[in-house]
Amino acid sequence: MLLTSACKYGIQATIYLGMQKDDSFVSIKKIAEEFTIPFHFLTKVLQLLTQAGIVESTKGAKGGVRLGKDPDVITLFDIIAVIDGEGIFHDCMLGLPGCGLNTPCPAHEFWAPIRTKYEKSARAISLKDLASDTISKNLRIGK
Amino acid sequence: MLLTSACKYGIQATIYLGMQKDDSFVSIKKIAEEFTIPFHFLTKVLQLLTQAGIVESTKGAKGGVRLGKDPDVITLFDIIAVIDGEGIFHDCMLGLPGCGLNTPCPAHEFWAPIRTKYEKSARAISLKDLASDTISKNLRIGK
DNA sequence: CAAATAACGGACAATTTTGTCTTAATTACA
DNA sequence: TGTAATTAAGACAAAATTGTCCGTTATTTG
Ligand code: FES
Ligand code: FES
Numbered sequence: 001m002l003l004t005s006a007c008k009y010g011i012q013a014t015i016y017l018g019m020q021k022d023d024s025f026v027s028i029k030k031i032a033e034e035f036t037i038p039f040h041f042l043t044k045v046l047q048l049l050t051q052a053g054i055v056e057s058t059k060g061a062k063g064g065v066r067l068g069k070d071p072d073v074i075t076l077f078d079i080i081a082v083i084d085g086e087g088i089f090h091d092c093m094l095g096l097p098g099c100g101l102n103t104p105c106p107a108h109e110f111w112a113p114i115r116t117k118y119e120k121s122a123r124a125i126s127l128k129d130l131a132s133d134t135i136s137k138n139l140r141i142g143k
Numbered sequence: 144m145l146l147t148s149a150c151k152y153g154i155q156a157t158i159y160l161g162m163q164k165d166d167s168f169v170s171i172k173k174i175a176e177e178f179t180i181p182f183h184f185l186t187k188v189l190q191l192l193t194q195a196g197i198v199e200s201t202k203g204a205k206g207g208v209r210l211g212k213d214p215d216v217i218t219l220f221d222i223i224a225v226i227d228g229e230g231i232f233h234d235c236m237l238g239l240p241g242c243g244l245n246t247p248c249p250a251h252e253f254w255a256p257i258r259t260k261y262e263k264s265a266r267a268i269s270l271k272d273l274a275s276d277t278i279s280k281n282l283r284i285g286k
Numbered sequence: 287c288a289a290a291t292a293a294c295g296g297a298c299a300a301t302t303t304t305g306t307c308t309t310a311a312t313t314a315c316a
Numbered sequence: 317t318g319t320a321a322t323t324a325a326g327a328c329a330a331a332a333t334t335g336t337c338c339g340t341t342a343t344t345t346g
Contacts, residue, residue: 002231003238047323058313062314095146105283130250134249140239141237141248142239193294200294201292204290205292
């Protein structure tokens with residue numbers, strides 16, 4: 001599995017937030033229902049993103065979450081790194097310590113280019129890209 | 144995590160088998176010690192590969208495992224598919240059912256090319272490639 | 287044939303991930 | 317000021333993955 005469920009949920013939620021027209025708060029419950037994500041689980045995922053500054057939240061009536069930065073400067077890399085960690089972008093495919101050209105494993109030549117492409121693409125794609133694509137091409141985020 | 148631990152162990156073990164000079168059986172215990180893999184766990188992983196014909200085994204003294212096919216025709220794809228399944232090569236990055244051009248998700252344009260490269264490379268690299276590289280370049284498989 | 291070796295197979299335990307529930311804290315609004 | 321709404325936080329449960337243990341079966345060797 002490339003991404004944990006937590007991370008998939010986080011990406012769905014942030015794309016959804018990126019699609020909002022104004023900057024009012026959206027309740028987590030609403031997002032959870034929209035994509036059929038377990039509410040309390042999504043709560044914890046969004047707390048991670050909130051702590052990282054990617055998402056802002058307020059409690060109470062009319063509270064909820066919204067993006068904490070311009071969707072232009074939030075990348076897919078940022079979201080994945082916060083929830084799943086940067087391991088997927090740096091680690092040895094076989095789990096050996098210290099992947100690098102000094103002490104490569106047999107899979108290195110195979111994996112390093114793919115991983116690099118994955119990281120570069122993830123750093124290059126912003127939440128604005130994802131959200132505006134979703135709107136303009138009427139894509140599905142969930143279901 | 145890209146690969147499960149089970150799959151990483153399986154790849155390490157099969158590369159090791161591909162490096163053997165003759166076609167005698169190697170005990171699983173030996174492999175487990177070589178790479179510090181939990182013995183009984185490796186046993187089960189290799190049973191999967193045995194059932195798939197990638198590995199052959201015999202019980203009893205002088206028993207063990209060896210490759211069940213020419214290392215030339217066993218690909219990294221085969222090994223991953225047997226242990227972790229083909230999901231990583233086909234599934235939607237966000238976990239939505241039926242990834243495809245008909246009903247893409249916002250991540251599809253990002254993920255599909257990487258996944259394709261991953262699959263093509265995995266199908267193109269054989270156990271012989273991995274094993275002979277390991278020998279000629281003195282690479283580490285474990286530790 | 288007996289003993290040692292080694293894969294097979296099932297049960298079970300530990301750990302991690304995922305999901306649920308309950309209470310507390312904070313905010314809007316009537 | 318009080319009530320409803322909503323995130324935060326922690327405890328707990330379920331499920332999946334990983335790891336351990338034990339008995340069985342099969343094979344070699346003396
Ligand atoms: S050392 Fe294993 S992928 Fe780089
Ligand atoms: S539909 Fe999501 S990656 Fe293809």
